[in-house]
Amino acid sequence: DSETKHCEGCGIALQTEDPDQAGYIPEQALTREVVLCKRCFRIRHYGEMAKVEQDPDAYLHRLDEIARSEGFVVWVVDLFDFAGSWIPGLARRIGNLPVLIAANKVDLFPPSVKRERLRGWIFQSAKKLGIRPVDVVLISAEVGIGIRQVMEAIEFYRDHRDVYMIGTTNVGKSTLINQILKKAKLTEKEIITTSPYPGTTLDAIRIPLEDRKFLVDTPGIVREDRVSEWVEPGELKSVIPHKTIKPRVYQLNDQQTLFFGGLVRFDFVRGNRQSFVCYLSNQLYIHRTKLEKADEVWDKHRGKLLSPPKRPDNLPPLKKHVIHLKGEKKTDIVIPGLGWVACGKNAVWVEVYAPEGTGVSTRPSII
Numbered sequence: 001d002s003e004t005k006h007c008e009g010c011g012i013a014l015q016t017e018d019p020d021q022a023g024y025i026p027e028q029a030l031t032r033e034v035v036l037c038k039r040c041f042r043i044r045h046y047g048e049m050a051k052v053e054q055d056p057d058a059y060l061h062r063l064d065e066i067a068r069s070e071g072f073v074v075w076v077v078d079l080f081d082f083a084g085s086w087i088p089g090l091a092r093r094i095g096n097l098p099v100l101i102a103a104n105k106v107d108l109f110p111p112s113v114k115r116e117r118l119r120g121w122i123f124q125s126a127k128k129l130g131i132r133p134v135d136v137v138l139i140s141a142e143v144g145i146g147i148r149q150v151m152e153a154i155e156f157y158r159d160h161r162d163v164y165m166i167g168t169t170n171v172g173k174s175t176l177i178n179q180i181l182k183k184a185k186l187t188e189k190e191i192i193t194t195s196p197y198p199g200t201t202l203d204a205i206r207i208p209l210e211d212r213k214f215l216v217d218t219p220g221i222v223r224e225d226r227v228s229e230w231v232e233p234g235e236l237k238s239v240i241p242h243k244t245i246k247p248r249v250y251q252l253n254d255q256q257t258l259f260f261g262g263l264v265r266f267d268f269v270r271g272n273r274q275s276f277v278c279y280l281s282n283q284l285y286i287h288r289t290k291l292e293k294a295d296e297v298w299d300k301h302r303g304k305l306l307s308p309p310k311r312p313d314n315l316p317p318l319k320k321h322v323i324h325l326k327g328e329k330k331t332d333i334v335i336p337g338l339g340w341v342a343c344g345k346n347a348v349w350v351e352v353y354a355p356e357g358t359g360v361s362t363r364p365s366i367i
């Protein structure tokens, strides 16, 4: 059809019907001077490579392809956001393949936190979700800790298979790939950027291994149940931690509230005076107030004093999560994409308000 327009970024045939399908462009954007599909528009807008899988079906399809290929899987997780690192459908789709977990961002934990304990916790957590990793290697892709160990572990376990690197967005997969490329001393020509999946325009980086096999990077998987999804790229740095976390301790009486920027509200409704330890990005502003004043403070200051987000109107409404802890053991209240609040051995009633769709949960304390 000569009428069909094509994206000037990737060449795909454009369509205005289904925003979730490849090649989508809003009708009114067709008259622009440069016509780009939604994905290419995003890439230009954010100025980065097509490293994100937007379409849930496409990534499930990709997991199936990996399963069929009988590859070796390196699953990159964020130690600071394990809940947000989980890939829905992972166990069901690739549970039979060998999986190595590269547990990233270990530098965020103070040295007092025992590394073996973190490793054990990741082993256990993965197992509960149906993945039995061949090994868990703690790394910091950014600082350059454990890169050599990951590469050695891959060679040790992969048994002449192709290697597929998978992970949700923001776990540090790109940073790790770049570290591996540096260590492997490959020239750009040796790295192949291809579109191995027909019908998609996503690039996958393929790094040649010694036995004519490849290490294949796959686009990051978006998880919409993380608070970080609601933050604009420029604001991410105050939400996603970069430096070793300095836990912030709040001694609260009941009927007091903490605001985590303008993203989450934490009400201590009932219980004895006790401490709550916040493991959040050091840059995230925490505001403390009385519960009875909380609504007013929120309405007045959200988007200003209480930020990010600078533009709260773009967020879904807050949803309340009621949490009763019996106080039998120390518990973390986990807010995916943000961090967690550690509670002690006290009975406590807490209400957490987070953007609708956020997967707020609890777990036995990890620190």
Ligand code: GDP
Pocket (backbone or CB within 6 Å): 051, 104, 105, 106, 107, 108, 139, 140, 141, 142, 143, 167, 168, 169, 170, 171, 172, 173, 174, 175, 176, 220, 240, 241, 242, 243
């Ligand atoms: P991807 O979406 O999984 O490819 O993640 P990126 O590689 O783009 O990293 C996401 C964010 O996490 C970036 O802001 C990185 O600077 C940061 N990051 C990546 N690796 C580490 C790490 O080992 N430690 C810390 N503290 N931050 C990291």
